[in-house]
Amino acid sequence: MIAEDGQFAKITLDHCIEDPDNTDDQMIWSVNGQSALDVTVNNRIASISPKDTEWNGVEQIQFIAKDPQGLEDSHMASFTVYPLPDPPVMIEIPSQTIYNDSGFLAIHLDDYVADPDNTDDEITWTCSGQEDLIVTIHNRIASINLPNELWTGQEYLIFTATDPTGLPGMQKSIFKVLDRMGIYDFNGNGMIDLKDLIIVLQIITGVHPYDFTMIQEKPMKIEDALLIIQNLD
Numbered sequence: 001m002i003a004e005d006g007q008f009a010k011i012t013l014d015h016c017i018e019d020p021d022n023t024d025d026q027m028i029w030s031v032n033g034q035s036a037l038d039v040t041v042n043n044r045i046a047s048i049s050p051k052d053t054e055w056n057g058v059e060q061i062q063f064i065a066k067d068p069q070g071l072e073d074s075h076m077a078s079f080t081v082y083p084l085p086d087p088p089v090m091i092e093i094p095s096q097t098i099y100n101d102s103g104f105l106a107i108h109l110d111d112y113v114a115d116p117d118n119t120d121d122e123i124t125w126t127c128s129g130q131e132d133l134i135v136t137i138h139n140r141i142a143s144i145n146l147p148n149e150l151w152t153g154q155e156y157l158i159f160t161a162t163d164p165t166g167l168p169g170m171q172k173s174i175f176k177v178l179d180r181m182g183i184y185d186f187n188g189n190g191m192i193d194l195k196d197l198i199i200v201l202q203i204i205t206g207v208h209p210y211d212f213t214m215i216q217e218k219p220m221k222i223e224d225a226l227l228i229i230q231n232l233d
Contacts (some may be wrong), residue, residue: 001080005053008079011046013063016075022067027223032062037079048079054116056083088115088123088161095174096144100152104175107142113161113169124162130155133175144175153181 002008014024024044031039031046036206037059038051046063058080075149090113110120120140127135127142133155134145142159154176161169 003082004050004056004084006050006081008048010046013041013044013046016063017065017073018020019067021069026068028066030064030066032064033076034059034061037061050081054086056081073130082171083117085163085165085167086116086163087167088113088118088163090114090159090161090169090171093159093171093173095176097176097178100146100149100177100179103146104144107144107159109137109140109142109159109161112159115161115163116136117165118163122164126160126162127157128160129157133157146177152177 011028011030015025017024019027022050027044029041029044031041031048036051038048038049039061048061058078060076060078062074062076064072064074093107093109093112098104108121109125113120113123115123123140125137125140125142127137131198132147132151132153135145135157136143136145144157154174156172156174158170158172
């Protein structure tokens with residue numbers, strides 16, 4: 001009997017037979033009945049191991065000894081592999097970056113773990129690493145909130161999934177909050193784009209954005225507008 005991912009002790013077959021007419025090295029050995037187990041006999045030494053390291057169960061193997069005259073005898077033996085619990089296997093939980101006037105998306109944690117031994121509702125979730133961010137987990141859904149509407153920064157959060165046997169799986173993700181710098185979706189198209197940045201430039205400087213374009217002698221891009229806003233006193 002062994003545990004998963006183990007290997008049975010080798011069997012010296014000479015110790016398993018007596019023949020008054022022949023010596024041990026005259027015996028011809030064969031095996032029968034193996035399916036999930038891999039059995040090899042070399043120099044009358046039997047080696048037995050599971051073909052799949054995750055397999056567990058019981059298998060009956062027949063050992064057959066034949067002498068030079070063709071007379072034979074056999075013996076059945078049971079080989080048992082008992083299961084070991086496997087830890088939860090996690091996939092990457094995407095990092096999130098938001099502005100400080102919005103919120104993080106809720107995380108459905110069931111989507112980021114697999115456990116061959118347990119169901120989703122048997123997994124216990126915890127989160128660590130937060131200092132200012134407020135993390136709550138309810139029904140395996142993680143909610144991450146800002147301490148206040150002015151907070152900016154980033155924190156590395158570690159989500160841990162633990163199965164009923166205490167085996168854990170972990171994933172680290174970054175949650176970043178940026179200062180919007182007064183930039184909003186002015187044109188109402190659902191995103192912050194170059195048109196919104198142009199409006200901010202006009203509000204802050206009173207200069208028409210085309211003047212910036214003429215100075216640069218090239219079309220203005222969103223990166224250009226952001227750079228100008230960030231460097232305004």
